[in-house]
Amino acid sequence: MNETEFERLNILLQTNNLKFLxxxxxxxxxxxIAEFIMESDDEKRAVKIFRILSKDISADxxxxxxxxxxxxxxxxxxxxxxxxxxxxxxxxxxxxxxEEVPANIVRRVLANTDKQTRELINRFLKxxxxxxxxxxxxxxVELHDRLTVGEAIKNIRRTGVDKETIYTCxxxxxxxxxxxxxxxxxxxLNDEDTPIREIMSDDDRLIFVRTMxxxxxxxxxxxxxxxxxxxxxxxxxxxxxxITIDDIVDIIDDEATEDFEKMASLLPSEDGYLKTGVFKxxxxxxxxxxxxxVTSTFTGQIIEGFEAQLxxxxxxxxxxxxxxxxxxxxxxQASTLIIRGLALGEVKLKDFFRVIWKEIRVATIVGLLxxxxxxxxxxxVRLITGNPVTNNVILVVSMSVxxxxxxxxxxxxxxxxxxxxxxxxxALMAGxxxxxxxxxxxxxxxxxxxxxxxxxx
Amino acid sequence: MNETEFERLNILLQTNNLKFLxxxxxxxxxxxIAEFIMESDDEKRAVKIFRILSKDISADxxxxxxxxxxxxxxxxxxxxxxxxxxxxxxxxxxxxxxEEVPANIVRRVLANTDKQTRELINRFLKxxxxxxxxxxxxxxVELHDRLTVGEAIKNIRRTGVDKETIYTCxxxxxxxxxxxxxxxxxxxLNDEDTPIREIMSDDDRLIFVRTMxxxxxxxxxxxxxxxxxxxxxxxxxxxxxxITIDDIVDIIDDEATEDFEKMASLLPSEDGYLKTGVFKxxxxxxxxxxxxxVTSTFTGQIIEGFEAQLxxxxxxxxxxxxxxxxxxxxxxQASTLIIRGLALGEVKLKDFFRVIWKEIRVATIVGLLxxxxxxxxxxxVRLITGNPVTNNVILVVSMSVxxxxxxxxxxxxxxxxxxxxxxxxxALMAGxxxxxxxxxxxxxxxxxxxxxxxxxx
Numbered sequence: 001m002n003e004t005e006f007e008r009l010n011i012l013l014q015t016n017n018l019k020f021l022x023x024x025x026x027x028x029x030x031x032x033i034a035e036f037i038m039e040s041d042d043e044k045r046a047v048k049i050f051r052i053l054s055k056d057i058s059a060d061x062x063x064x065x066x067x068x069x070x071x072x073x074x075x076x077x078x079x080x081x082x083x084x085x086x087x088x089x090x091x092x093x094x095x096x097x098x099e100e101v102p103a104n105i106v107r108r109v110l111a112n113t114d115k116q117t118r119e120l121i122n123r124f125l126k127x128x129x130x131x132x133x134x135x136x137x138x139x140x141v142e143l144h145d146r147l148t149v150g151e152a153i154k155n156i157r158r159t160g161v162d163k164e165t166i167y168t169c170x171x172x173x174x175x176x177x178x179x180x181x182x183x184x185x186x187x188x189l190n191d192e193d194t195p196i197r198e199i200m201s202d203d204d205r206l207i208f209v210r211t212m213x214x215x216x217x218x219x220x221x222x223x224x225x226x227x228x229x230x231x232x233x234x235x236x237x238x239x240x241x242x243i244t245i246d247d248i249v250d251i252i253d254d255e256a257t258e259d260f261e262k263m264a265s266l267l268p269s270e271d272g273y274l275k276t277g278v279f280k281x282x283x284x285x286x287x288x289x290x291x292x293x294v295t296s297t298f299t300g301q302i303i304e305g306f307e308a309q310l311x312x313x314x315x316x317x318x319x320x321x322x323x324x325x326x327x328x329x330x331x332x333q334a335s336t337l338i339i340r341g342l343a344l345g346e347v348k349l350k351d352f353f354r355v356i357w358k359e360i361r362v363a364t365i366v367g368l369l370x371x372x373x374x375x376x377x378x379x380x381v382r383l384i385t386g387n388p389v390t391n392n393v394i395l396v397v398s399m400s401v402x403x404x405x406x407x408x409x410x411x412x413x414x415x416x417x418x419x420x421x422x423x424x425x426x427a428l429m430a431g432x433x434x435x436x437x438x439x440x441x442x443x444x445x446x447x448x449x450x451x452x453x454x455x456x457x
Numbered sequence: 458m459n460e461t462e463f464e465r466l467n468i469l470l471q472t473n474n475l476k477f478l479x480x481x482x483x484x485x486x487x488x489x490i491a492e493f494i495m496e497s498d499d500e501k502r503a504v505k506i507f508r509i510l511s512k513d514i515s516a517d518x519x520x521x522x523x524x525x526x527x528x529x530x531x532x533x534x535x536x537x538x539x540x541x542x543x544x545x546x547x548x549x550x551x552x553x554x555x556e557e558v559p560a561n562i563v564r565r566v567l568a569n570t571d572k573q574t575r576e577l578i579n580r581f582l583k584x585x586x587x588x589x590x591x592x593x594x595x596x597x598v599e600l601h602d603r604l605t606v607g608e609a610i611k612n613i614r615r616t617g618v619d620k621e622t623i624y625t626c627x628x629x630x631x632x633x634x635x636x637x638x639x640x641x642x643x644x645x646l647n648d649e650d651t652p653i654r655e656i657m658s659d660d661d662r663l664i665f666v667r668t669m670x671x672x673x674x675x676x677x678x679x680x681x682x683x684x685x686x687x688x689x690x691x692x693x694x695x696x697x698x699x700i701t702i703d704d705i706v707d708i709i710d711d712e713a714t715e716d717f718e719k720m721a722s723l724l725p726s727e728d729g730y731l732k733t734g735v736f737k738x739x740x741x742x743x744x745x746x747x748x749x750x751v752t753s754t755f756t757g758q759i760i761e762g763f764e765a766q767l768x769x770x771x772x773x774x775x776x777x778x779x780x781x782x783x784x785x786x787x788x789x790q791a792s793t794l795i796i797r798g799l800a801l802g803e804v805k806l807k808d809f810f811r812v813i814w815k816e817i818r819v820a821t822i823v824g825l826l827x828x829x830x831x832x833x834x835x836x837x838v839r840l841i842t843g844n845p846v847t848n849n850v851i852l853v854v855s856m857s858v859x860x861x862x863x864x865x866x867x868x869x870x871x872x873x874x875x876x877x878x879x880x881x882x883x884a885l886m887a888g889x890x891x892x893x894x895x896x897x898x899x900x901x902x903x904x905x906x907x908x909x910x911x912x913x914x
Binding site: 031157161167184188189223224225226228245246250252253257259263264272274279281286289292294297299300301304307311319320324325329330336337339347354358361362370401405432435439 | 486488610613614617618623624641642645646664679680681682683685702703705706707709710713714716717718720721729731735736738739742743745746747749750751753754756757758760761764767768774775776777778779781782783785786787789790792793794796797798801803804808811812815818819822823826827830831834858862889892893896
């Protein structure tokens with residue numbers, strides 16, 4: 001969708017040319033129609049567009065809307081329209097929607113849903129947030145394990161229209177236990193009379209998650225095995241739902257966003273940037289800033305304790321921001337790589353010592369080089385400006401740079417792994433927290449070296 | 458795969474019980490077999506496992522191996538085995554593999570590939586890295602637009618076994634121009650004599666990318682439209698390939714990793730943490746550390762210029778780390794949210810002023826609160842320790858906290874958007890770069906306020 005197309009649709013809407021608008025919309029994709037609805041500034045206009053959609057696509061479009069637009073629309077349509085909408089929505093989309101909107105909307109919607117669906121939705125709403133159970137849908141193709149390929153295909157043709165995906169079918173026994181999975185592809189490429197038991201994937205190849213598994217687990221499994229949908233089973237291995245790849249893609253984005261937020265000392269937020277209110281946003285930010293503000297006063301205390309020496313020896317104070325900055329950045333580099341490696345499963349707990357050994361070697365190379373560059377830089381600055389910095393000070397600063405890089409990188413790679421061992425989120429052990437720790441240690445190293453190597457310090 | 462299973466397979470391997478091992482492997486998924494090969498420490502053992510795989514799955518397993526294991530194996534198998542392997546690999550997996558391994562391997566592999574495939578591979582290797590062309594595969598289902606549903610299904614049954622996916626078919630005309638897309642689902646759920654022209658998605662609904670489009674674009678389109686594969690067309694709208702969802706999932710992870718790396722002032726690396734050598738890793742880190750080290754000396758100069766005042770007025774120096782830290786963290790929060798919002802398409806360039814206005818409001822709330830807390834904290838510390846900090850100093854520090862938060866957040870949200878306008882990567886405008894800038898500005902604000910409000914400063 002480009003600006004011109006939006007413009008054209010908007011003109012049709014403003015001139016009330018609804019017949020043409022409806023025709024234009026029927027040629028558009030659901031996400032594009034949803035975008036058009038969400039971009040219309042005016043609530044009445046949004047509802048107007050939604051209402052001219054033909055009945056068979058309105059639920060599809062609805063599932064692509066953001067929660068606030070969904071609320072607007074549900075607030076403006078009749079109970080009968082709500083009943084129809086809920087009937088047409090896939091269960092996972094209905095649950096998604098109800099999880100995000102205000103409680104009064106949930107009550108009104110549930111009041112207009114048939115009893116069976118209402119019970120199902122209530123059950124789904126009880127699963128913990130971000131668990132497989134809360135994400136799954138029940139509209140999957142289930143095939144009885146006694147069927148042949150031909151019967152299975154007939155079954156899919158008959159029931160497939162209401163399924164969220166038909167590309168992976170799930171084979172169950174009389175007790176609804178998951179016996180195997182069967183890609184539609186394999187069905188189509190086999191003879192009609194082959195029993196599906198013979199061609200389904202089973203035993204060791206059977207991949208599934210349980211209702212209480214976290215979404216991170218679901219995404220990891222889908223990625224590892226390149227699945228288009230992941231089956232969800234209960235404690236008795238009975239098939240209760242599936243999670244499809246479009247939702248898994250969203251999970252992958254959400255998990256990365258959550259890590260970005262945690263690493264920037266933000267409380268994770270489910271909503272997009274522009275959708276989050278100012279007060280909520282302030283609340284998400286203030287907690288960590290307060291903690292970090294208070295802890296960084298310790299760094300100030302360390303400087304204060306050394307104030308007499310700092311004020312008598314030229315050049316020592318001016319290097320403090322550079323040392324703290326270099327330490328923070330070095331630690332940040334290491335922790336980011338480890339956190340991401342852990343999140344993607346590239347780094348595992350058993351690699352702990354390999355990681356530390358690698359970081360120490362990398363840090364030594366980087367530290368020596370940065371120290372040498374700093375040494376040259378300070379000599380050069382003295383030569384040009386004629387400042388009274390002594391050789392000893394230059395040596396101490398350069399050695400500190402090297403030491404600070406090594407210490408920071410070691411801390412940066414260690415803390416996320418320790419967090420993982422303690423079953424905390426490694427992403428919490430990122431930038432700001434490590435910087436604060438590294439700041440204090442950098443200064444102690446710096447002042448310690450100064451005390452040892454500079455006469456009268 | 459759990460540890461026990463690995464253990465059992467390893468025992469079979471060590472006792473040379475290859476017949477049983479082969480049987481066990483034939484029950485396993487390709488990713489699990491690949492993991493087993495990669496986990497065997499010994500190169501000979503890895504090759505041994507690969508060689509006992511039955512011929513019809515070895516290419517599938519190969520495509521799940523990391524480049525270094527692929528290299529090991531190709532180094533140890535015969536030219537005939539290479540020829541067979543290349544023949545069985547999907548083109549995109551072959552290209553992926555050849556892009557990552559040493560040049561001598563590439564030469565040997567291409568020498569053992571038939572002329573047609575060799576030409577194709579050479580053409581694919583010429584596409585820019587991370588372009589749609591370099592990621593696509595040519596094994597897609599193409600249907601002529603004159604076919605009926607029944608003929609199309611017959612066509613798929615005949616040719617489907619060699620296709621990377623059959624779930625979305627692409628309809629082309631005599632000139633191979635992309636005319637429409639057709640989910641297999643729609644084919645199966647329609648009557649046999651329906652012409653596919655009537656049921657394919659076309660016109661406004663036709664979604665595709667071009668060979669030179671960046672992978673970020675491909676992922677965005679797949680996510681927006683929930684596609685299982687994205688068609689790739691050339692400048693004349695002829696269908697040249699498709700990119701499947703499993704590769705799109707990898708792109709999403711890669712793009713997020715790249716942003717994590719850039720935001721931690723690392724040069725992006727294609728390899729996983731444990732696979733990257735120590736020297737390469739040092740090289741990826743040192744550039745930004747050097748730049749940031751040199752720029753942070755300016756911050757030092759600012760402190761130096763104020764040294765006389767700092768040494769006479771109690772309490773001023775000790776607050777420097779806290780102010781710089783709070784500024785850096787605040788800016789980091791804002792820039793992270795904007796960078797992620799831009800990457801996910803939630804924040805667009807036209808939202809520029811909305812974003813800044815929002816950040817200023819959030820920053821004011823956060824800044825006032827932090828300033829107030831700091832005020833109370835400093836009063837309390839004075840009460841307890843009896844330090845000689847004056848009321849004016851406490852006021853200046855608290856006002857500075859507030860001002861620094863507002864300035865940092867404004868800078869933090871502005872720079873990534875400006876980068877986007879200038880067609881640079883917003884992720885470069887993150888943490889370390891913003892911290893360095895914010896450090897300098899924080900100190901200027903601090904010293905400015907001190908000069909104005911503290912007598913004799």
